[in-house]
Each structure stands twice: as structure tokens, then as C-alpha cells.
Amino acid sequence: MAVSEPSPTAGTQDAAPKREVIYRHALVVRATHWINVLCLALLLMSGLRIFNYHPALYWGNYGYRGVPAVVSIDAAVDPDSGAPVGVTRIAGLSFVTTGVLGVSRDSERGMVARAFPAWLTLPGEPGLALARDWHFLMAWLFVVNGAVYLLFGAFSGHFRRDLAPAADQLRARHILADLWDHVRLRAPRGEAARRYNVLQKLAYLTVVFLLLPVMVLSGLTMSPAVTAALPGLFDLFGGRQSARTIHFLVANLLVLFVLVHVIELLLAGVVNGMRSMITGRYVIRPQAGP
């Protein structure tokens, strides 16, 4: 068990703890992981560029300037100084976000009114057609890549063996202990590092089976051709603008996931983690003594 720490008398007596190399990630998992990194990065950047053309989100089927927005990122003018001010509104609350959202600096033009700054978007300058081209090309790659991953995961035993929490991991005590390890930013060592920890498994399962499918379906709901064939998508999301809002919010959740994912990588060891996702080989470090 991950929570039980070895006593000084047991386990370490026979020999000095050894460094062991295991084969952690199958080739398909590694390849689809990195293709996914490329897809999600370009989907996010092109998606933000598209968003910049109408930086407001609504609920229902219709939504345009004048309809109450759930979220909006606008530029206003400071009445005193006359300077542009970035204003982000979320569910009725207003935040001044000058410099990042609404208004951001441009090396050539100074402060520019735009929802997301150019460095976050693809293309950086106005270019709706190109952003849509990139978004849809990457969406196709993402879907094909995801299908390969799902088929592999289902038939190779990857989901059952690596992602499904083991019975012992689902006990409340274990989950709480794992949570406490995360709070203390303590990465698993030794035997516990042979498998994903339970919060890690739940996070991956949520992303693979909930967030990413919702991204695909909510994206498809914005396509008038797709909804002609599958009008039930309107009902699933509560309308085209609702789907657009959900698409944006879930994209934010995915960014949050990636941030935590990268932080965990840094905590658990960036060299070991990167090597395992590139070559498949992962080093199990000996468990630290008490």
C-alpha cells in the first residue's frame, strides 16, 4: 500500500534498494500522446483566434451583441485617462484585465483591443479563415488520433490495466491519503510509482471519457451541416450558443488539466517522465526510508 511506509527493519535489510527500469508506455500511447499535444496546442490557439472575432458567450440557440452574455472579454475606455481598459465579465461580475484580456500590448501598435493576446492565438494577427482552417484540420487529426488511442486502449487492456482504479485504490482511506500526498506535493516512490495513483487515474479518465468527448460534440454542435444531420445535439447542449459556451469552458478545464499535468511531471521527475513518454522506459526509484 502506498500509505504504509516500510519499517527500517523490513525490506531494506537484504540488499541496498535497487533502481529498476520498467516499460511503462506502449508505443501507441506515446505516439498518440504527442500527436495529441500538437493537436490540443494548435486547437487552443486557433480556437482563441476564432473566439477573438466574437468574444462573448451566450446560452440558448441565438446570441449576438445585445443579448446578455455569460462571459465577455471587451475593451472599454477609462473615462479619466482615456486609456483603453480590458474588461472581462463572467456571470455578471466585472474584472479589469488590461494587458492580458480585452486589451494587450503589441510591439508595433502599442495597446490593442482584442480578447486574447496575439501570442496566444494562431494566427497571431487577424485571420479568421486561416484560424478556421487550422482549427478544423487539427480537429480531424485529433479525432483520428483519439480513435486510434481509444481502440488501442480498449483492446490492449490499457484502460483496464492502467487507467481503471484498482480495488484497493478506491477505498476512502487510500483516496484521502493520496489527496494528502498531492497537497504535500509528494510524488509516489518505489512500489507506488509502478502504477498511476488514484487521483491521476481519475483525472485521466475524466479527460479521456468526459472532457474530450464533450469538446468534440460541442464543437460539432456549432456546425450547421452536422446539426442538420444530428439535430439532437441542440437538445443535448441546450442550443448552439450553449454548446459554444461549453466548448470554451471545457477548453479552460483542459488547460487547467495540462497545467496540473505538467506540474506533476516536474514534481515526479521531468527527465524520468519525459523519457518514459518518449522511449517508454520508466525508472522506479527506491522508496525513501522513513
Add this chain to the structure above:
Amino acid sequence: MSRLVSRRSLLRAGSAAAGTLLLAGCDGVFESPAMRGALDFGQFVSLRVQHLLLSGQPLAREFAVADISPEFPLNGTSMPGGFGYFQMMVSQFARWRLTVDGLVRRPLSLSLDEIKALPARTQITLHCCDEGWSAIGQWTGVQLSHLLQACELMPNVRYIVFHCLDELERTPDRSGLYYESLDLFDAFHPQTILAYGMNGQPLPVAHGAPLRLRVERQIGYKNAKYVTRIEAVATLDHIGRGKGGFWEDRGYQWYAGL
């Protein structure tokens, strides 16, 4: 308009953004013909998959009168320039005529009253702009398929081109006149209509009076306003800059089902 950006500058901007991404050192990649080829391949896949999905020619969802949005935003031209249009508008389009020609056996020339006398279809649909907003409106008009059957298309027709009265970009050679095109797959769809009525009223000038295209399974800019001539063609090469539409000539996707 901010969208009046040449494809070259779009590509340059794209490559600049890519440089700030992790792909520094691949400067030429985003401007390369190979990358453009990949993006075009993406468009091709979208068209093919969506046509497959729509092979049963389903109708886009039609909404109830209560669902009509309080407003319907304007994009593109809201008042065509030129004295010719002004004269027509003042006379309530009494002398306006719609021409249907090109690769047809029986060219047509129809007045607005003659079009209104044809069988009408009314539909309440969702209009989706590529910028992200959407609005619901009610449209009344004649099915395009009705006109295409009446004019007897020749067998080599592949596209239907819609020439418009509004000049969205002022250029000396008049290449900024709005136009659009559809393939026969969308042209013969029951909801593809030439609308002269909106929300129970005559089509307002701002929304394309006297006649506009409604193509409900594609994005906003395919829905050409101020349509004055319908031309049946075998290829789009000789029209405008050859890409099949005003926005298409400026880098936008010809197929806009997504």
C-alpha cells in the same frame, strides 16, 4: 472591414504566431505550399464527411415563431451603393429582374411579382456566422430547385453562381462585387431558397432586398444578399478570382458547413 486581409498576410501572420509557439525554427513551414496543401486537404475531408453525413438530405432544424431572435445582426453590406440600386429601392424593385442563365436550355428573367407567384416555402432557421454569433429568423421564398428545374440545366453543370448587386470592396475593376456559389448537392436541397420575405415582412434592404439566398446547412457568408443573377456553370475558374465567392477569393473556405 477587418476581414479584408490578403491570404498572403494571413499566412505571414500564421507563421509569425507559429514562431512564438514551440515551433520556432520551422519558420518556413507555415508559409510553405505543403502546409497550404494540408489545410486544403482538411477542407476536402470536411466536405466529403459532411456530404456523407447529409447523404439523406435531412432538413436543418426549423424553429417556432416564438424562437425568432429579437434582432438579426447585420454583416457585409447593409445598403448597396450606386444610383441604380437606389432607384430600384425607391420604386420598390418594380423594375428589378432576376436573371437565370449560363449553361441552361431556357434562360429565365423574372420580376419580383413573378417570383412571389411561384410556390413559396417559409422556414424558421438558425443563421450561424463564422465569427461565432447566431440568430434565428423566418424566411419566405421560392425553392432554388424550382427555378433550376424550370431553366433546364445542361448535363455539365456543376455549380450555381449567385451574382449580387452589392460591392463589398471598392476596386477599379469591380472585382469587389459580392458573389457566391453552391454545388448541386446544396442547390437542390429543399431548404435552399431565394427569400423575399423575412419575419413575415418584405425582405429589408439591410438583409438583402429584394432577394437573398438562404442555404441553411452552411455558414453565414454563403447566404448571399441582393441576388440579381443566377448562373449555371461547369467550373468556377472564370468567375471573380476563381475561388467561388467574394470571401472565398479572400482566403475563406468555399465549403462552409462548419
